[in-house]
Amino acid sequence: MKVTVVRSGGFAGIEQRAECDSARDPMLVRLVDRVDLGTVPPPGRIPDQFLYEIDIDGDRTTVGEAQLNGPLRELVHHVLGHAR
Known part of the structure; x- marks a missing residue:
């Protein structure tokens, strides 16, 4: 599984x-399992x-x-924290 942010x-x-990539990061699977992208609200209109x-x-x-x-x-911070 691949996650891009x-x-x-x-x-x-x-x-x-x-x-x-979950092949190199086993914790990624546990984080993704807790996320439901279908329930994410649209971004508000907040400047900057x-x-x-x-x-x-x-x-x-x-x-x-x-x-x-x-x-x-948690997922976003994990992925961005492991940026290459």
Whole structure:
């Protein structure tokens, strides 16, 4: 399983991209199992907020920083923390 996270927006508009693969990161499976992308609310219209595009094996969603919480936040921070 591959998870890709792209963070964009913010005041400076700098993009950060990271990808993790469960073949090399066994914790990734446990984090993904706790996430349901179908229940993620759309990003609110907040100026200069970060937007996170999340792709889990082709299942994609975009979430705003204000809506990023719980297991989804843990997943995003895990993937971005292991950026290559």
